[in-house]
Structure formats: structure tokens, C-alpha cells
Amino acid sequence: MDNAKILVLAGLLMASCTHEEQPYDASGTFEAVETIISAEANGIIRALDIEEGQSLKAGQTVGYIDSTQLYLKKRQLEAQIDAVLSKKPDIAVQVAALQEQLAQAIHEQKRIANMVEADAATPKQLDDANARVAVIRKQITAQRSTLGTTAASLSLETAPLAMQIAQVEDQLAKCRIVNPVDGAVLVKYAEANESTATGKPLYKVADLSSITLRAYVTGPQFAQLQLNQQVTVLVDGADGNYREYPGTISWISDKAEFTPKTIQTKDERENLVYATKIRVQNDGLLKIGMYGEVRFN
Incomplete structure (x- = not known):
């Protein structure tokens, strides 16, 4: 084979390599929903048992802030309620004497009624006995x-204290x-024995069990995409594959934006692109900020 043919074949080979299509349609970086947990009280952090990278469950108690003063305030309010309620009258005890008087008056009423039937007492005496029973009952x-009313008023006085306790x-x-x-x-901002404040x-x-690849697509690609569409996400492996x-x-953005400087799209001639989010189940190898590519199958 002469030199001319060799040069032609080499040129064709280089041309074919130059026009080889990329194995992906768009690229981007992985992200996740990050939540910053802030203090809800003022004071010294007595314990904060977490480490960066540690997995936590929802509802898991990871520490506490000093609450001595709040506990003492609660005890003080409870003591105030007890003091107010100690003034509450015991109705049964307070009317016990009148109940005893009523019992005696009824007994006397019956005795005089029997005497009137036997003509041993006058109707006037029975009327007086009846009137005494009626008066005592009204007094009770x-x-x-x-x-x-007094008891109810004292109970109402404790209502604001109960709200303060709550x-x-x-x-x-x-x-x-x-x-x-x-x-x-992801990040630990505070340590035990440090002072903190609300917020x-x-x-x-x-939550890294499911991670999101934010990628950017061009206008022609945008028209071919739809929500819940299945795609293939590509990530560089340790073996080079x-x-x-x-x-x-x-998620697909409905607004175009200029291509981010750190993102390359399949067609670099496009200035305006659309952001998309691709949800991927994480096997533990995908990290926030890692680059990834996507192929729209």
C-alpha cells in the first residue's frame, strides 16, 4: 500500500473519531434536599451526640439544651396554683352545720305535727316549725x-397559671x-458545652437514599421530555467505564436560561437551556456535587 492510500485511510479514521457521538445527551451535578436543623431554645448545649456522616432517623433525639431554669419556673407556677386552690372552700364541710340544723328542724316539725293530731299542740306551733325548716333550706x-361562686372564681384564677405551665x-x-x-x-455546626440561641x-x-441529578437540556431536547420519563444516568466508574x-x-423547568458555565450540553451552540431534575436511587456511591450524565434512552 503506497503512502497516499495510507494518508487517506488515516484521514478517514480521524474524521470518524471526530464525529463519534457522545454516549450521553446532557450532564450535570448531583444534589439532595438539605435541611439545616436549628436550636429552638436558648442555653448551653449539654449533649449533641452526632457525627458527620452519621445516619439519623426521623424523631431520633440527638441531644438537649440546658433547661434547669425552665424546670424551676414550672415548679414555681405549680406552687402558685396549689396556693390559690388551697383557698378553695370545702362546700360539704361549710354547710355541714346547716345540714345538722335542718335535720333537727325536720325532726321537730314531725314531732309537732304528731302533737297537733293529738290536740297536744296548736297549729301555730306547727306553722313555726314549717317556717324554720324552710328558712334553713334557703340558707343551705x-x-x-x-x-x-368562690370556688369557681379561684379556679378561674388558676387558668392563666395553667396556660403559663403549658x-x-x-x-x-x-x-x-x-x-x-x-x-x-452533612455538616455539624455546634458542639456540646457551647452556648446556642433560638434559630x-x-x-x-x-436524605441520600434518593439523590437528584440536575441536568440542562437544549430546546430540541426539551420538546422530547416529559415528567416521569425513564432515563439512564451515567457516572464515571473506578475502572474508567x-x-x-x-x-x-x-421536574422540568418551564423557563429557559443561559447555559451555566460549569455545565456542557450535547449541542454547545445552544445558548438557552432548560433545567431538569432526574431522581436516582442511591446505592451509596453517589455523592452531592458529583458529576453525572444522562441519556434519554
């Missing part, structure tokens, strides 16, 4: 009403540091 009713109990609950979502600790970040957590993951398009 009035006494019960007065004592009931507020303190809520503050005490917020002194416990409870992890709200399943996920792994101050303690740590950042993210791609690792493939099944993915699902979970």
Missing part, C-alpha cells in the same frame, strides 16, 4: 351558691434536640 341553698412545657420540649427527617449528617444552626442533614443507574425525570 344560699350558702352552696356563695361557696360555689408554655413552659412547650419550651422544655424544645430543649430536646430531635432530628426531624431521615438522612445523613442558631446545629447541623445539616440530607460508566456506571449506569435508572432514573426518573421528576
Whole structure:
């Protein structure tokens, strides 16, 4: 084979390599929903048992903030309620004397009634006995009403104190540091024995069991995509080959934007692109910030 033919074949080979299509349609980086957990109380962090990379469950208690003063305030409010309620009258005891007088008056009423039947007493005496029974009964009713009003008034006085106790109990609950979502600790911002305040970040957590690839597509590609479409996500493997993951398009932007400088699309001549999110089940090898490619099958 002469030199001319060799040169032609070499040129064709180089041309074919130059026009070889990329194995992916778009690329981007992986991200996850990150949640910053902040303190809900003021004070010294007495315990914060977490480490970066540690997996946490939703509802798991990971520490607590000093609550001594709140506990003492609750005890003080409870003592105030006890002091107010100690003034509450015992209605049964208060009317016991009148009940005894009523019993005696009724007994006397019956005795005089029997004597009237035997002509041993006058009707006037029976009328007086009946009137005494009626008066004592009215006294008992009035006494019960007065004592009931006093008791109700004292109970109402304790209502604001009970509300204050409920507020303190809520503050005490917020002194416990409870992890709200399943996920792994990404960053730890505070340590035990440090002072904290309401709203101050303690740590950042993210659920990495499912991770999202944010990729950008061109206008022609955008028209071919739809929500819940199945795609293939490609990630560089340790052996130099791609690792493939099944993915699902979970979000497609309805607004075009200029191509981010760190992102390359299949057609670099396109200035405007559309952001998409592809949800991928993580096998533990996918990390936030890692680059990935997507093939629209």
C-alpha cells in the first residue's frame, strides 16, 4: 500500500473519531434536599451526640439544651396554683352545720305535727316549725351558691397559671434536640458545652437514599421530555467505564436560561437551556456535587 492510500485511510479514521457521538445527551451535578436543623431554645448545649456522616432517623433525639431554669419556673407556677386552690372552700364541710340544723328542724316539725293530731299542740306551733325548716333550706341553698361562686372564681384564677405551665412545657420540649427527617449528617455546626440561641444552626442533614441529578437540556431536547420519563444516568466508574443507574425525570423547568458555565450540553451552540431534575436511587456511591450524565434512552 503506497503512502497516499495510507494518508487517506488515516484521514478517514480521524474524521470518524471526530464525529463519534457522545454516549450521553446532557450532564450535570448531583444534589439532595438539605435541611439545616436549628436550636429552638436558648442555653448551653449539654449533649449533641452526632457525627458527620452519621445516619439519623426521623424523631431520633440527638441531644438537649440546658433547661434547669425552665424546670424551676414550672415548679414555681405549680406552687402558685396549689396556693390559690388551697383557698378553695370545702362546700360539704361549710354547710355541714346547716345540714345538722335542718335535720333537727325536720325532726321537730314531725314531732309537732304528731302533737297537733293529738290536740297536744296548736297549729301555730306547727306553722313555726314549717317556717324554720324552710328558712334553713334557703340558707343551705344560699350558702352552696356563695361557696360555689368562690370556688369557681379561684379556679378561674388558676387558668392563666395553667396556660403559663403549658408554655413552659412547650419550651422544655424544645430543649430536646430531635432530628426531624431521615438522612445523613452533612455538616455539624455546634458542639456540646457551647452556648446556642433560638434559630442558631446545629447541623445539616440530607436524605441520600434518593439523590437528584440536575441536568440542562437544549430546546430540541426539551420538546422530547416529559415528567416521569425513564432515563439512564451515567457516572464515571473506578475502572474508567460508566456506571449506569435508572432514573426518573421528576421536574422540568418551564423557563429557559443561559447555559451555566460549569455545565456542557450535547449541542454547545445552544445558548438557552432548560433545567431538569432526574431522581436516582442511591446505592451509596453517589455523592452531592458529583458529576453525572444522562441519556434519554
